[in-house]
Amino acid sequence: MKVSMKAAGCVLLAGLSLAACSTAPDSGAGGGGDTLTILYPKDFQAALEPVVKAFEKKYPDTKVDVNYVSGDVTNVVGTQAQAGTISDLFITQPGTGGAMTVHTLAGQGKLLDLSDSPWVADIPKLWQSDMQSKGKTYAYPGTLQGLGGIYNMTKLKELGLEIPKTWSEVLGLCKSATKHGVYAYGQGLNDPDGPQMMFLALSGTLVYGPTPDFSTQLKQKKTTVPDSPWKQVLEKYKELNDAGCFGKGVMGRTRQQGTDEVAAGKALAAVDVGAAIAPMQKAAPDSEFTIAAMPATDNPADTYFPALPGFTLSIDADAKNPTAAKNFLNLLAEPENINKYAKGYASVPVIPNDSVKPPANLAAFNKAVADKKASKLADWPNPKVNEVAQQGVQAIFLGKDSVDGVLKKMQDAFEG
Template sequence: MKSFTVFTAACCLALAAAACSTSGTGSAGAGGPGQVLTLAAAGQGPAKAAIEAFRKANPGVTVKTTFTEDDASYQQQIRTQLSSGTAPDVFRLWPGGGNTMAVRDLGKDGMLADLSGEDWAGGLSADLKAVTSDPAGKVVAVPVTIGAIGAVWNDQALQASGLAKPTTWPEVLRFCADAKAKGVVPFALGLKSAWVTQLVPYALTASLVYGPNPGFTQAQKDGKASFAGSAWRQALEKYVRMRDQGCFNDSPNGVGYDEQMRMFGQGQALGVVHVLSAVQSAREYAPAGTTFSMTPFPATDSAAGTYLPVSVGIVYGVNAKARNPELARRFIRFLASPEGQALYATASGSSPALSAPGFRADALQQPVLDAVEAGRSTLYPDQAWPGPKVQQEHLTSIQELFNGTVDVPGVLRRMDDAFASAR
């Protein structure tokens, strides 16, 4: 596998549902002050697997955990705890910038411990370092997974439909019409969960904007480009066309992530345009034996013009005021190890961010590696944006776009205004 040096931005996306849970794992009789680690994460499945492996490798250690399944709730919760001095020792955060729980934002506020002295930090590529460092250049987070956004397929439902995976934009529209004629949803969409709103635009702009022009965001920062004056307009117009031509289920704004994954897992929808880690949720609803695969989502008339949005997905950091900093660093070292990387990537349906010889790519992950190898991958755009306001405006505006209360030029104008105010 080639080094993932193409990644200079990061995903702000993760599994989302709607609940918070608190639990603890550890050995009987454990729990002395030096042996208790507190940890929080958004999405508990992969984190639980890593915690259990860490605990087994460190007998006597107790890990007290808090899991919040909704990203927005998690971000608000941990931000509040960091401000009040009650945050856990270790917590999941987002790479790069773009939201209030991202590396650069937390690092700027002095809320993350300096991890630059760790052995794994010294081996980071320049691009991985860019999304795990604070504004002063100190590494403050460990990259754990690589994620992607593509067309994810329920293989058995697709086979039963007799339809083929589209490889060009005209084929997407034909696929939607043919699926609808067969009485099945082409792509499940759950815009009630605000973070899902950005996935189709990111998939489309990979081929329309950022693949052809990797320097687009920098040109925006230099005042030489804008959302409204770019192929972002084409991307959002295609998003609306998909809606109007029946590519999605009815009333996407009334459908949440969990219902979206239920439809997809049970085969009521043939596919989703989503982060690959969402498959972990779809499997909870899928009949035994259901398999899933992924293809890059096309946006042009040529299959050769398709790019795949790929980026660092999950990162973890240490609270600058951790009660048990040494144990926290030990856990971070485990996440950076080949064992920790392979375990977390496998459990989350992602690829490892660092070296993990034991990792084996499947039908979901191999296209990611192939796209990177072929130079057909782009970055998630939000983490290169100058602040969280741009993404927040994007999420809200897409919901309004689907409600019909704003048009495409209006969405782009709002995003340009947010970008300008954050520069």
């Protein structure tokens, strides 16, 4: 499961393939009349189906024709959008940086302006820009998943240990794990995306939670990477390694191997995106897993839970049935429907509501979202910075570079 910082919301995807979809003229009646066409990934069919049923019950004059596809969803959306053959309503990605992102497609005039929709005012400020282009809203936000420590609760209870709430408790967990013949965090540094997981988790509390406009400050030269809390992020990451928190063989371990170790009870947790819970649960069906924010200070009130929005939903600028498409999004935004939808993604709604009842393993994440203690992931203006940071972590652990040296390289990459 690969995480791309340019399209972090796509982290849950396996691929999607092209299939034909039908369209019908807008009669203007009820839900828009006739047929509403939707392009959606088959992997998450279970999330959309309850909403489709609710829509057809409310608007019996409108048939919903969903094209559930398997394959490369980015290619499908990009190709069909450019060709003018896309469905009325279709899946997009939040933010910028790809062929199917809201910013890209809106900039090309491919998306319908949804700024007058009733749910727009409820989008949390933190995520508004991911749904917008030039101040206008072009997507319904959907769901969020967290990035934090995914703990094997069964193993923790067996050893009489608890999820840490402070930095000192994190180090204490590492020490206790070693005494019990296991290790604390099954991180995989021999992986294209493995090294970033821990620094993304720590940077939520140290950088992007308290300073959500950090990237803007960098652009405006109000700060630099070496002079920022990123120094603490890398220093704490090194402290974890020096304390034996990652066990032996971390430099040769992949993310998959790390999560397998957690499922097997050889490691207590792995810092990763929430989607990693499912394969752990499949590997160890009798064990209980939960995700929690990674502390970075000794004050629990400081802790932020990094989050990333998943797929968004947009309407084709030339939709055959825009009335029905808008009504579908409005219905999806109702608490009863968005809560069922979020369950299909094993996630929580971007727009919080009082009636959401997440599973126990997502309770802490849902509370963080509701309490406005969620933070964005690092959104470097130049994605090369993240690559340099990942390589830098490996170099620090191998003794081939220093924290200060890596920070300088990150700054150079940002300026480059």
